[in-house]
Amino acid sequence: MSQYRIFLISLLAAIVAGCASTSIPDPEAGDGSMDSSGDGSSSSGFEDRSAFGGEDVPFEGSDAAMTMIIYFDFDQSDLKPQYADLLARHANRLSNNSAARIRLEGHADERGSREYNIGLGERRSQAVRRMLLIQGATTSQISTVSFGEERPAAFGSNEESYALNRRVEIKYLN
Amino acid sequence: MIRVTTMQEAFKRCFAAGVLTLLASQATAELQIEITQGAGKRAPVAVVPFGWEGSDASAPLNVAGVIGADLQRSGRFGPIPEEDMLQKPTTGVEVDFDDWSILGVEAVIIGRVTQTGANAYSVQFQLFDVFRREQLVGYRMPASRGTVRLVAHRAADMIFEKLTGIQGVFATKIAYVTAQQDSGNRIYTLVVSDADGENEHTIMESTDPIMSPAWSPDGRRLAYVSFEGHKSSVFVQTVRTGNRIKVSSRTGINGAPAFSPDGRNLVLTLGGADGNLDIHVMDLSTRDVTRLTTSRAIDTEGSWSPDGKQIYFTSDRSGGPQVYRIDASGGTPERITFEGSYNARPRLSPDGKKLAMVHLDRGNYRIGVLDLDSGNFLVLSSGRQDESPSFAPNSDTLIYATRQGQNGVLETVSADGLIRQRMGSGGADVREPVWSPFPRP
Known part of the structure; x- marks a missing residue:
C-alpha cells in the first residue's frame, strides 16, 4: 500500500469521523485508525470521497474526534510536500478556535536503540509542531509526546511496517 | 490502567498457595534458558545430590540441581549425569577421590540440607579438588523456603569463584x-x-x-x-x-x-x-x-x-x-x-x-x-x-x-x-x- 493511498484513506477516515459529529466520539478511535483504514472501511470510504465532491473540511466543533497521521522517511523528520495542505488545514482549524488543543504523538520504527528512537519520534512531532505554529497555531494549543518504537502501528519487521511506524499522529483533545 | 505490585505481595501469593503451585509457576517461568554457544571445553564436575535430614518428606529445593544448572549455564563447566556417579557422598569423609578420578571429574561438590525448624533449614556444601585431593571451600548457610533458592545460587557463586577466580553472578x-x-x-x-x-x-x-x-x-x-x-x-x-x-x-x-x-x-x-x-x-x-x-x-x-x-x-x-x-x-x-x-x-x-x-x-x-x-x-x-x-x-x-x-x-x-x-x-x-x-x- 503506497503511503499516498494511506494518507488519502486516513484523510477520508477523518472526514467520516468529522461528519459523524453527533455520535459519541470514541476516545480510542485514534489508536485504531491504522487498523480501521484497512480493507473494510477504507475502500468504501475511498469511493465515497468522490461522492463528496470536495475536500474542504469544515470545523465540526469540539466533539469531533479527528485523527491524522503523517508519515516520514527513514531517519528523517522532514515534512514531505504532500502533507502541506493537510497541515495548513490543521493550522487553520487551530487558529480559528483558540480553545482547540492537540497532542502530537511522534513514533519511530523499531530499528536501533529505544531511547534514541524516542528522540527521533520527538524530532518528528516537533517538525509538525513548528509547521503548525508558523501557520497560526499557538504554543499553548499543542503538546508533544514521543513514543519512539514503543507503540508500533504495524508489527512486522519489514520496510512496509517500518514505513507505517515512522509517523506523527495528530490527536484533538477537545 | 496501572498496577504496581510489591515483591512481598507476590511472595505471599506464591507461597500461600503452597509448594505445588510454586513448582507449577516455576515450570511456566517466562524465561527458559538454552545454551546456544559454549566455550571449547567444559571442565567436567560432579554435583552430587544433596543429603536431606528433616521432618518434611523432602528438601524444600533440589539444591544440587540449582548449583549444577548454574555451573552448566556458565558455559565453563559440564556437570556429569547423576547415573554416571560411582558414589553419592553427602559428607566429606565419604568422598573417594579414586572413584572421581576414574570418571575424569575435576571437582566434586557435595552437601546436605538439614531442617532446623518449621520453616528453617541449614544448607551445607563442600567443594573438592579431585587431583589435589583437598577441599577448596566448605560453607553452611541458614535458609527458609523463601530464601533457599538464593542460598543455592550463593553456593554456586562461591564454587564458581573458587574454580575460575571470577566472582559469580548466579545470586544476582x-x-x-x-x-x-x-x-x-x-x-x-x-x-x-x-x-x-x-x-x-x-x-x-x-x-x-x-x-x-x-x-x-x-x-x-x-x-x-x-x-x-x-x-x-x-x-x-x-x-x-x-x-x-x-x-x-x-x-x-x-x-x-x-x-x-x-x-x-x-x-x-x-x-x-x-x-x-x-x-x-x-x-x-x-x-x-x-x-x-x-x-x-x-x-x-x-x-x-x-x-x-x-x-x-x-x-x-x-x-x-x-x-x-x-x-x-x-x-x-x-x-x-x-x-x-x-x-x-x-x-x-x-x-x-x-x-x-x-x-x-x-x-x-x-x-x-x-x-x-x-x-x-x-x-x-x-x-x-x-x-x-x-x-x-x-x-x-x-x-x-x-x-x-x-x-x-x-x-x-x-x-x-x-x-x-x-x-x-x-x-x-x-x-x-x-x-x-x-x-x-
Whole structure:
C-alpha cells in the first residue's frame, strides 16, 4: 500500500469521523485508525470521497474526534510536500478556535536503540509542531509526546511496517 | 490502567498457595534458558545430590540441581549425569577421590540440607579438588523456603569463584520489560527475576509503555520511564515495597534514567517544550536539575563511569548517533566512538574497562564492545536487531535483547564473545534487560 493511498484513506477516515459529529466520539478511535483504514472501511470510504465532491473540511466543533497521521522517511523528520495542505488545514482549524488543543504523538520504527528512537519520534512531532505554529497555531494549543518504537502501528519487521511506524499522529483533545 | 505490585505481595501469593503451585509457576517461568554457544571445553564436575535430614518428606529445593544448572549455564563447566556417579557422598569423609578420578571429574561438590525448624533449614556444601585431593571451600548457610533458592545460587557463586577466580553472578537479579497483547490492549510489565530467569515478579503493569529500567547501586530500587497519562515521566520504585516516586514529569520528554554510582544522582534526558533532548543530572534529595549538554542534536542515554566522574551518552551532533563523554560536572563533550555510522546506548562495565553499545554492523543492529584502554572493538552478537546491552556486575558477561521471530528474547554473552545463551520467552515480547548489582548483605 503506497503511503499516498494511506494518507488519502486516513484523510477520508477523518472526514467520516468529522461528519459523524453527533455520535459519541470514541476516545480510542485514534489508536485504531491504522487498523480501521484497512480493507473494510477504507475502500468504501475511498469511493465515497468522490461522492463528496470536495475536500474542504469544515470545523465540526469540539466533539469531533479527528485523527491524522503523517508519515516520514527513514531517519528523517522532514515534512514531505504532500502533507502541506493537510497541515495548513490543521493550522487553520487551530487558529480559528483558540480553545482547540492537540497532542502530537511522534513514533519511530523499531530499528536501533529505544531511547534514541524516542528522540527521533520527538524530532518528528516537533517538525509538525513548528509547521503548525508558523501557520497560526499557538504554543499553548499543542503538546508533544514521543513514543519512539514503543507503540508500533504495524508489527512486522519489514520496510512496509517500518514505513507505517515512522509517523506523527495528530490527536484533538477537545 | 496501572498496577504496581510489591515483591512481598507476590511472595505471599506464591507461597500461600503452597509448594505445588510454586513448582507449577516455576515450570511456566517466562524465561527458559538454552545454551546456544559454549566455550571449547567444559571442565567436567560432579554435583552430587544433596543429603536431606528433616521432618518434611523432602528438601524444600533440589539444591544440587540449582548449583549444577548454574555451573552448566556458565558455559565453563559440564556437570556429569547423576547415573554416571560411582558414589553419592553427602559428607566429606565419604568422598573417594579414586572413584572421581576414574570418571575424569575435576571437582566434586557435595552437601546436605538439614531442617532446623518449621520453616528453617541449614544448607551445607563442600567443594573438592579431585587431583589435589583437598577441599577448596566448605560453607553452611541458614535458609527458609523463601530464601533457599538464593542460598543455592550463593553456593554456586562461591564454587564458581573458587574454580575460575571470577566472582559469580548466579545470586544476582535481572529486570526487564515485556509487552503482550491482551484483548485489544497492549500490556506492558516491568519484571524482576533471578539471573537464571526463575522467581519472576511483575513489579509494575500498565497499558501505556514502560521503558528504560535502571537499578540503583544498592539493588533496592529501579528507575524507569512510564507513559501513563500520555506523557513520559521518570519514576523510582522500591522493589520490595512497591512504593514509587515520580521524580521527573516535566513538559516534553523525561527519559533514559541512570543512577550515579553513589546512588545520590540520576542522569536523565529532558526535552522541554521545544523537544531539544539534552543530558541532565538530578540530585535525588533536592530534585534540583543541572543541564549538562546544550547541543541542538539528540543527546540521550546517559551512563555513568564507575567512579561517577564522567557520563557517556548518545548524541547525533555529528549526523548519526555516536557515543560521547562529558564530565559529570559539565564541560565539553568528547567523542568516543568512530567505528561505523551508528553507535548508541553506551553502558560501562562495572570495572570501567569496557563500553558496550548498540552498533550498526553491515545493516544489522548488534552489540559492540569497545575496550577503552586498547581501543579494540568487538561485535559480540549476531542478530538483526539486538539492543539494550547491560553488563553483569562482574564485568564478565553481558545481557541484551535480540529477536526470535516477532518477539524479543534475552541473550547473555561472555565479554570475550565465546559463551552465549538464550533466555526464551513464552510468547511475550521481552526487552530492555538490566543486570542488577551484586546483592548486598
